[in-house]
Amino acid sequence: MRLTIRDAILAARKAPLLSALSVTTIGFSLYAFALFGLVAINIRRALEGVEERVEIRAFVVDNARVESVVTAANEIGGYSEVASATVVTSEQALERARRELGEFSDVFEAGVLPASIDIRLKPGFRDPRNVAAVASRVRTIEFVDDVRYGEEWIAQLYRLRNLAGVTGVILGLAFAFVAVIIIGATIRMTVLARAREISIMKLVGATDGFIRMPFLLDGFVKGVLGGVLALGMSWTSAQVLDRYLNFHAVFFDQRMIVIGLIAGALMGVLGSGYAVGRHLRQL
Amino acid sequence: MADALGMIEFFNVSKEYPRSGLALRDTTFRLAKGEFAFLTGASGAGKSTILKLAYFDETPTSGEVRVSGVTSGDVSRGDIAQLRRRLGIVFQDFRLLDDRTAEANVAFALEVTGTRHDQIAPRVDRVLKQVGLGSKAKAFPKELSGGEQQRVAIARALVNDPFVLIADEPTGNLDEKATRSVFQLLRDINAAGTAVLMATHNLDLVRRTDYRRIELDQGRIISDATPSREEMPS
Numbered sequence: 001m002r003l004t005i006r007d008a009i010l011a012a013r014k015a016p017l018l019s020a021l022s023v024t025t026i027g028f029s030l031y032a033f034a035l036f037g038l039v040a041i042n043i044r045r046a047l048e049g050v051e052e053r054v055e056i057r058a059f060v061v062d063n064a065r066v067e068s069v070v071t072a073a074n075e076i077g078g079y080s081e082v083a084s085a086t087v088v089t090s091e092q093a094l095e096r097a098r099r100e101l102g103e104f105s106d107v108f109e110a111g112v113l114p115a116s117i118d119i120r121l122k123p124g125f126r127d128p129r130n131v132a133a134v135a136s137r138v139r140t141i142e143f144v145d146d147v148r149y150g151e152e153w154i155a156q157l158y159r160l161r162n163l164a165g166v167t168g169v170i171l172g173l174a175f176a177f178v179a180v181i182i183i184g185a186t187i188r189m190t191v192l193a194r195a196r197e198i199s200i201m202k203l204v205g206a207t208d209g210f211i212r213m214p215f216l217l218d219g220f221v222k223g224v225l226g227g228v229l230a231l232g233m234s235w236t237s238a239q240v241l242d243r244y245l246n247f248h249a250v251f252f253d254q255r256m257i258v259i260g261l262i263a264g265a266l267m268g269v270l271g272s273g274y275a276v277g278r279h280l281r282q283l
Numbered sequence: 284m285a286d287a288l289g290m291i292e293f294f295n296v297s298k299e300y301p302r303s304g305l306a307l308r309d310t311t312f313r314l315a316k317g318e319f320a321f322l323t324g325a326s327g328a329g330k331s332t333i334l335k336l337a338y339f340d341e342t343p344t345s346g347e348v349r350v351s352g353v354t355s356g357d358v359s360r361g362d363i364a365q366l367r368r369r370l371g372i373v374f375q376d377f378r379l380l381d382d383r384t385a386e387a388n389v390a391f392a393l394e395v396t397g398t399r400h401d402q403i404a405p406r407v408d409r410v411l412k413q414v415g416l417g418s419k420a421k422a423f424p425k426e427l428s429g430g431e432q433q434r435v436a437i438a439r440a441l442v443n444d445p446f447v448l449i450a451d452e453p454t455g456n457l458d459e460k461a462t463r464s465v466f467q468l469l470r471d472i473n474a475a476g477t478a479v480l481m482a483t484h485n486l487d488l489v490r491r492t493d494y495r496r497i498e499l500d501q502g503r504i505i506s507d508a509t510p511s512r513e514e515m516p517s
Binding site (some may be wrong): 002003023047196197199200201202203204205206208211216 | 338360361365366367368369370372378380382391392393395396397400437439444
């Protein structure tokens with residue numbers, strides 16, 4: 001291990017420009033990946049915001065007793081899928097309608113709206129299947145007159161969400177693949193710069209594993225440094241968007257930053273392994 | 284059955300390259316323990332191909348190469364690495380690392396084979412003295428003459444105590460004086476018990492000794508003989 005570390009340091013010292021170029025290239029390829037990640041998490045966050053508005057409204061019959069409605073609301077609130085179930089009286093419903101319609105609020109001047117139980121679902125249960133299942137259960141309650149939850153709207157939202165998810169995974173994998181290839185090509189330059197040393201190592205009986213180790217360490221360090229560089233550039237980009245375009249982008253949280261750095265290191269190791277493995281096979 | 288350890292054996296070996304065709308045809312010979320043999324012949328006769336096959340840089344197209352019990356038919360990359368630790372290999376172009384001193388070049392062969400750190404310096408010191416470069420341990424290859432660089436390469440080949448030294452035109456880049464000096468070193472190494480298989484164009488060098496001569500022409504062995512004392516030039 002001591003020799004591996006010494007070899008990796010020696011190689012970096014021997015070709016500082018090449019090392020700097022490798023870190024920069026890795027940094028930029030990870031930056032492209034990070035920018036994509038930022039776009040993906042911001043889209044996801046926006047969709048989550050819309051999802052939070054998924055709501056089931058169970059209208060109750062006019063002559064329903066308030067105590068019964070409250071009891072039913074408490075019972076619904078106990079469903080595993082349900083985050084909250086709130087009783088809305090007809091007066092509150094009218095007030096809410098006026099507030100939401102703003103300048104057209106006078107259309108409700110003399111109107112009457114039915115009381116309801118407004119049900120919000122927990123995250124992870126806002127998909128069409130779960131929403132329909134909860135709606136069906138609520139519909140069976142004796143004094144519930146009608147249940148509405150914007151069936152088509154939720155179905156479309158989830159189609160969009162799934163599309164965004166699948167596109168995100170495919171593009172993410174493609175970006176990661178391209179990053180690994182670029183990192184591999186960059187580290188291949190380092191391998192070629194040390195081709196003579198590698199051939200001598202082989203001649204005197206070094207094993208492939210021994211030859212590979214310093215390159216894997218080199219890839220690991222460059223991957224982490226490239227990851228830090230990419231992180232810095234992404235953070236700067238998010239700040240620029242925020243300051244000059246007033247776009248309040250969500251940035252990576254601590255967990256994502258750690259995952260990103262690990263991914264950078266992993267890409268460095270994979271890229272290095274690919275480059276040196278290819279070279280060794282040709283010897 | 285003869286003890287195969289420490290021997291190089293070729294059994295009906297042929298080697299064909301996709302582009303340049305047959306480099307070696309149906310070659311059979313054996314280099315015994317402690318023996319010295321020259322491989323001679325014109326360029327392209329197959330000398331380097333034999334050496335590459337002997338250190339498993341190439342695999343035969345047909346036939347079998349056996350080196351110290353390791354056979355070409357079922358050899359793994361790990362076996363090759365282990366075998367090369369017991370072979371010394373020397374080239375015409377020295378193949379030294381220019382950014383390392385003479386002693387670092389020699390130590391390199393021990394480091395990459397996992398020799399204990401405290402054993403490296405004394406072994407390097409011993410072998411550099413053996414090749415007459417004890418005083419030039421700290422010199423970089425560019426500060427050394429061709430003959431001295433070849434001595435460093437030989438020291439690197441010797442430091443793992445090989446049973447055979449495989450030398451591909453080791454004097455090809457050297458002047459007459461350096462050639463004599465490097466050749467004398469190879470003879471001394473052989474006298475100490477290490478077998479030597481040496482490819483050379485230098486027929487003067489060959490004729491001055493009574494070592495075995497394997498002559499190649501167009502990939503075939505056309506003669507394999509050890510001259511008698513009477514055949515030696517006076």
